[in-house]
Amino acid sequence: MTFGIYLYMPRTDKEIWQDILDGRETAWKNLVEKYKALIYTICLRAGLSMSDAADCFQHTWVSLYENRTRITDPSRLSAWLVTTTKREALRIRRRAAAMVDMEEDVQYADKAMLPDELLEGLERQSLLENALKEIDPRCQKLLAEFFFAPEEKSYEEIAAILGINPSSLGPIRRRCLERLKNKLIESGFPDVRKVEDEAL
Amino acid sequence: MGKHLTRKQLFEVIKEGKEFPHLKDCPECREALSLLKAFYMAEMPRLAEPPRGWVDKAVAIFPSESKAKSWRELVEMVFDSWTIPHPVGVRGSGGLSERRIQFRAGEYIFDMRAEHRRQDWLFVAQINRPENLPAASVVKVGKKEIMADAAGLFIWSSKRPPTRLGFVTGDKIVDLPELAWKKPLPPKR
Numbered sequence: 001m002t003f004g005i006y007l008y009m010p011r012t013d014k015e016i017w018q019d020i021l022d023g024r025e026t027a028w029k030n031l032v033e034k035y036k037a038l039i040y041t042i043c044l045r046a047g048l049s050m051s052d053a054a055d056c057f058q059h060t061w062v063s064l065y066e067n068r069t070r071i072t073d074p075s076r077l078s079a080w081l082v083t084t085t086k087r088e089a090l091r092i093r094r095r096a097a098a099m100v101d102m103e104e105d106v107q108y109a110d111k112a113m114l115p116d117e118l119l120e121g122l123e124r125q126s127l128l129e130n131a132l133k134e135i136d137p138r139c140q141k142l143l144a145e146f147f148f149a150p151e152e153k154s155y156e157e158i159a160a161i162l163g164i165n166p167s168s169l170g171p172i173r174r175r176c177l178e179r180l181k182n183k184l185i186e187s188g189f190p191d192v193r194k195v196e197d198e199a200l
Numbered sequence: 201m202g203k204h205l206t207r208k209q210l211f212e213v214i215k216e217g218k219e220f221p222h223l224k225d226c227p228e229c230r231e232a233l234s235l236l237k238a239f240y241m242a243e244m245p246r247l248a249e250p251p252r253g254w255v256d257k258a259v260a261i262f263p264s265e266s267k268a269k270s271w272r273e274l275v276e277m278v279f280d281s282w283t284i285p286h287p288v289g290v291r292g293s294g295g296l297s298e299r300r301i302q303f304r305a306g307e308y309i310f311d312m313r314a315e316h317r318r319q320d321w322l323f324v325a326q327i328n329r330p331e332n333l334p335a336a337s338v339v340k341v342g343k344k345e346i347m348a349d350a351a352g353l354f355i356w357s358s359k360r361p362p363t364r365l366g367f368v369t370g371d372k373i374v375d376l377p378e379l380a381w382k383k384p385l386p387p388k389r
Contacts, residue, residue: 020262022343023373028262032255040250054254061258069338069345125247147236148246152207170204174228177235184235 012186017074032061035078038126039085045122046089046113056092060085078126082119089114131183138162139176146173205229210236263373275305275376305374307333314361321361325354327369334370341365 011030019027036057043056063084064071071080093113132140145158159166205213205220210229212218214237223229279302297316302309312325325346327336339346339354341362346354354367366375 018343021345023263023340025262029259032258036250036255036258037247040254041247044248057250057254058257061261065261066337069347122247129247146232147207154206155204170228174231177228177231181231181235 012075013077014074017071017077020068028065031077034130035081035126037129038078038122039081041122042082042085042114042119043089045118046086046093048089048092052092052096056085056089059088063088078123082123086114086119127184127187131180131187134183135176135179139172139179142169142173142176143180205232263368275303275374277377278302278304278309301379303376305376308336308367308369308374310365310367310374310376312365317357320357320359322357323355323362326352327354327367329369336367336369338368339365340367340373340375 013031016027016031016034020031039057039060040053043053043060046056048056060081064081071077132143142158142162145153145161153161155169156166159169162169164172203222204226205222209218209220210233213220213223213233223233279300281298281300299314301312301314304310307330309328310325311328312323315322323341325339327339329335335348335352336354337348339348339356341356341358342364344356345368346356348354361379361381363379363381364375365379366373368374
């Protein structure tokens with residue numbers, strides 16, 4: 001499993017947002033790349049068809065662009081996107097249901113479809129995946145093998161995949177986790193530090 | 201110290217509260233545990249990647265810089281009240297506290313009045329266009345962006361008058377030529 005191309009994006013949402021307000025097209029592109037998977041996943045989790053999911057995805061970005069001067073706290077941009085995508089997805093579902101006179105069923109299903117816990121989980125997952133993209137490719141691969149491979153692998157197997165001595169895998173994993181943790185803290189998730197304290 | 205905990209064992213700690221003596225002696229496993237706990241790593245499904253075409257379309261929402269540049273070339277100043285000579289007999293800085301400027305950008309007319317007040321400057325801008333063209337949504341004043349009020353006027357104030365102005369309309373950014381705020385001296389005789 002890979003995490004895609006290694007992108008060097010050491011900048012916070014706040015900084016990216018400032019560049020967007022200054023009219024920098026590349027900043028907008030970075031933002032789309034950063035949150036595309038989160039938005040798309042929410043549209044799919046809402047049970048939309050592919051064509052409706054395409055509308056949901058596109059409308060969310062249009063809405064962000066149109067409301068760009070109203071965003072007061074760009075450090076909460078991912079939460080804004082999650083809420084807007086959810087609203088957009090539910091609006092599309094209702095519109096589709098109205099056409100076949102099933103609105104009541106859909107409103108009932110809405111509550112179960114995108115519960116807050118799921119959205120919070122997806123937002124965290126997005127944060128994690130973005131943090132992983134910001135660390136070096138070797139660490140990306142190592143952590144992917146440890147934590148994301150469908151089948152758990154032994155230290156020896158992972159060492160063989162990465163071409164390193166099994167005895168040095170532990171310290172390298174520790175350094176990689178440290179880098180990931182620092183990226184996560186930079187992104188504004190203090191829970192990482194809190195949970196680590198609890199574990200000690 | 202023994203072997204590091206496997207992924208399965210780490211999840212047993214999180215989900216079932218199982219205890220492993222190794223954890224007390226191993227900072228690496230504690231670190232792994234903390235991240236797994238905080239982010240439910242490997243419990244959540246990976247996020248799905250949207251089709252590339254959708255992403256390209258979302259990227260294209262933002263007006264491209266090249267389009268904006270081509271517009272910059274078309275913009276011209278059509279009126280500036282500070283370039284009108286004073287009537288015969290009027291001296292001093294009369295008229296310096298107000299300025300009216302008009303730019304033409306294609307079929308758009310950017311019309312701005314500036315008034316120098318005691319503490320700051322007040323600006324009121326209006327952007328006229330033919331009905332078939334999209335309305336201007338935002339006036340750019342340096343890094344700030346000003347939205348239109350209900351009457352379609354862009355109103356703001358600042359301590360210093362702006363040198364860089366522009367506006368956004370449809371998929372275009374229109375950058376106006378840089379403004380100078382020193383009134384030109386009358387020609388020497």
